[in-house]
Each structure stands twice: as structure tokens, then as C-alpha cells.
Amino acid sequence: MGQKRIDLRSDTVTKPSEAMRQAMAHADVGDDVYGEDPTINRLEAEAAKRLGKEAGLFVPSGTMANQVAILAHTERGDEMFIHRDSHAYYYEGGAAALWAGAMLTLLDGEEGLFTADALREAVRPANIHHPRPRLVSLENTHNRAGGAALGVERMDPVMAVAHELGLMVHIDGARLFNAAVALATPASRLVREADSVSICLSKGLGAPVGSVLVGNRAFIDRARTYRKWLGGGMRQAGVLAAAGLLALDNADRLQEDHQRADRLRNGLREMGYDAWEPSVPTNMVMIETPGLAEPLVKAALERGLAFGTMGARRIRLVTHLDVDDEDIARALEIFQELRSQYRAG
Numbered sequence: 001m002g003q004k005r006i007d008l009r010s011d012t013v014t015k016p017s018e019a020m021r022q023a024m025a026h027a028d029v030g031d032d033v034y035g036e037d038p039t040i041n042r043l044e045a046e047a048a049k050r051l052g053k054e055a056g057l058f059v060p061s062g063t064m065a066n067q068v069a070i071l072a073h074t075e076r077g078d079e080m081f082i083h084r085d086s087h088a089y090y091y092e093g094g095a096a097a098l099w100a101g102a103m104l105t106l107l108d109g110e111e112g113l114f115t116a117d118a119l120r121e122a123v124r125p126a127n128i129h130h131p132r133p134r135l136v137s138l139e140n141t142h143n144r145a146g147g148a149a150l151g152v153e154r155m156d157p158v159m160a161v162a163h164e165l166g167l168m169v170h171i172d173g174a175r176l177f178n179a180a181v182a183l184a185t186p187a188s189r190l191v192r193e194a195d196s197v198s199i200c201l202s203k204g205l206g207a208p209v210g211s212v213l214v215g216n217r218a219f220i221d222r223a224r225t226y227r228k229w230l231g232g233g234m235r236q237a238g239v240l241a242a243a244g245l246l247a248l249d250n251a252d253r254l255q256e257d258h259q260r261a262d263r264l265r266n267g268l269r270e271m272g273y274d275a276w277e278p279s280v281p282t283n284m285v286m287i288e289t290p291g292l293a294e295p296l297v298k299a300a301l302e303r304g305l306a307f308g309t310m311g312a313r314r315i316r317l318v319t320h321l322d323v324d325d326e327d328i329a330r331a332l333e334i335f336q337e338l339r340s341q342y343r344a345g
């Protein structure tokens with residue numbers, strides 16, 4: 001029997017379902033650069049509605065969503081405040097410097113979020129010696145913080161200070177719906193105080209491609225221009241938006257992914273693995289390794305289990321739409337077999 005590989009590297013590895021492929025094949029399409037793709041228009045409106053914002057913009061990737069947002073919020077040389085573990089700083093190849101010419105000021109704080117006080121201290125008064133402070137970028141859930149979901153009691157005070165100081169706020173919500181489910185808070189509430197939000201349809205939600213950026217009408221109009229400049233203006237891309245519309249309906253099932261991640265985390269802990277738990281966990285499990293993580297990755301792969309590392313001594317496991325209970329049970333069996341190797345470091 002050819003055993004299926006269990007892929008816990010990321011929630012981006014899902015394949016479109018049969019229903020999704022059917023919806024894509026039959027999507028009503030037009031030229032979106034002319035604003036004439038009905039399916040894209042519907043997806044943009046639907047995403048905006050779910051997030052409580054005026055308008056949306058479909059883009060090919062989460063990275064483009066973040067970068068277009070930074071471009072639309074800033075002028076060259078403007079200062080953007082961001083946690084040093086955030087995707088838009090850590091994993092986007094310096095794109096904010098390349099495209100927007102933004103100056104990034106890095107802040108620290110628990111679970112990928114700095115405090116309102118830390119932000120207040122970092123923002124300097126208007127002065128010819130200082131860059132113009134302009135934008136705060138937050139992330140929810142927070143990837144490098146182990147998928148931590150950040151509640152309004154932590155996010156809102158930071159956004160309030162940002163606005164008090166005249167800054168705009170962008171939320172990288174690649175996995176925002178994971179946060180909404182884990183916190184039992186509507187996504188629209190989580191981002192109520194934000195000026196713009198990006199979501200990924202291709203992470204936990206199962207679309208093959210696509211992200212949506214939302215905000216007020218004037219912001220989205222500017223963002224649309226930057227998307228074109230970056231080469232993200234697509235034509236009959238309603239075939240992709242059709243998948244995105246179905247993906248939004250998958251937001252409600254993310255709880256299953258979180259339950260499987262919990263089962264995985266608890267099982268690993270019982271075996272003696274150092275699996276840490278964010279204050280509000282979602283679909284990720286992080287394991288600190290006594291020695292290098294890479295040999296464990298290799299040994300697991302030989303047994304049919306794929307996962308990635310986050311730094312030299314940390315493993316990241318991500319549950320998603322294409323992982324079921326049996327896969328979790330098998331993954332735990334494989335970790336049982338790897339225990340001595342883990343301990344040896």
C-alpha cells in the first residue's frame with residue numbers, strides 16, 4: 001500500500017476540493033483590470049463585508065496584500081512600526097524598503113505584539129531629524145509566535161495609541177479567521193479599529209491562490225493603482241476568486257484544525273517533547289529541540305511525515321483542511337519512534 005504522506009509543513013499545502021474545482025471551472029468572468037470580473041467583484045465585496053470595511057482588493061498573494069497596503073499608507077521615507085517577528089518584516093525579503101522606501105522601526109513584545117506603551121515610547125515627535133511616523137503593522141494570528149491568536153484586549157489599546165499619535169494601522173490577517181474562531185470573536189470585531197486588513201484565502205481556507213486586502217474606499221482605490229504597478233492586475237481571474245468565495249465558507253471549520261493541533265500538542269508533551277503553547281493556540285504546534293531540528297525533519301520524512309523548522313532548533317507543525325484524525329494519530333506514532341533521537345539532541 002502506497003502510504004499517503006502526511007504534510008504538516010504549512011496550511012498552504014492544501015489542494016482545491018472537487019467542489020472548488022467545479023466552481024472555478026464554471027466561474028462567471030470578465031477583465032478585472034477593467035473592473036469587469038463579476039466573481040472578483042463579489043469576492044472583494046464579500047471579504048469587505050465580513051471584515052466590516054468599505055471595500056476590498058483581490059491580490060495574488062499575502063505578500064502583495066501587505067506590500068500594497070504599505071505603499072498605499074506611506075510616502076517614501078515614512079516610518080512603520082512593526083514587531084521584529086512579523087511576516088511583513090521577517091519573511092518578505094525587505095520588500096517594504098524596496099517598494100515603499102519605508103523605514104522600519106522594529107519593536108519587541110510578547111507573542112508578536114508590542115504594548116501600547118512601547119509604541120508610545122517609540123514614536124518620536126515631529127522634528128526635522130526624525131522620519132515621519134506613519135504606520136503600525138500588526139499580525140493576527142501570529143505565525144512566529146506559534147500561531148498565537150491575539151484578542152481585542154491586547155490589540156485595541158495598541159491601535160488606539162497609534163491613532164492618537166496620528167498613525168495608520170494595518171493588520172496582516174493571513175490567518176485572521178483562525179484567530180476569530182479561537183477567540184470566539186467575530187473577525188470584523190478583531191479588526192474594527194484597523195485601517196486596513198489583509199487575509200489569505202490560500203492558508204487555512206483551502207483556496208489554491210489569492211488574498212484580499214480591505215479598507216475604506218479611498219484606500220482601496222490607491223491600493224488598486226499600486227497593485228497594477230506591481231504587476232498584480234489580473235484579467236479573467238474570477239476563476240481564482242470563485243475558489244476564494246468557497247474558501248471563505250471554510251472559516252467555520254477551522255475549529256477542527258485547532259482541535260487536531262491540540263491533540264498533537266498534548267500527545268507530544270506526554271511523550272516528553274517540549275511543545276509550547278501560546279496563550280490562545282490555533283492550528284500550529286512548535287517544538288523546541290535539544291539539538292538541531294533538521295535531522296528530525298529528515299527522519300520523519302523517511303517515515304512519511306513532513307514538517308518544517310523555524311530556526312535551527314525549532315520545529316513547526318501546522319494542521320489544515322487536508323489533515324484528518326488518522327493523520328494526527330499516525331504523526332504521533334512517528335514522533336514516538338523519533339523520541340530517542342529527539343532526546344539525544
Ligand SMILES: *Cc1c(COP(=O)(O)O)cnc(C)c1O
Nearest residue numbers: 061062063064087139143172174
Ligand atoms: C503566509 C503569510 C503571508 C504571506 O502570504 P503569501 O501568500 O505566502 O505571500 C503574510 N503574512 C503572514 C502572517 C503569513 O503567514
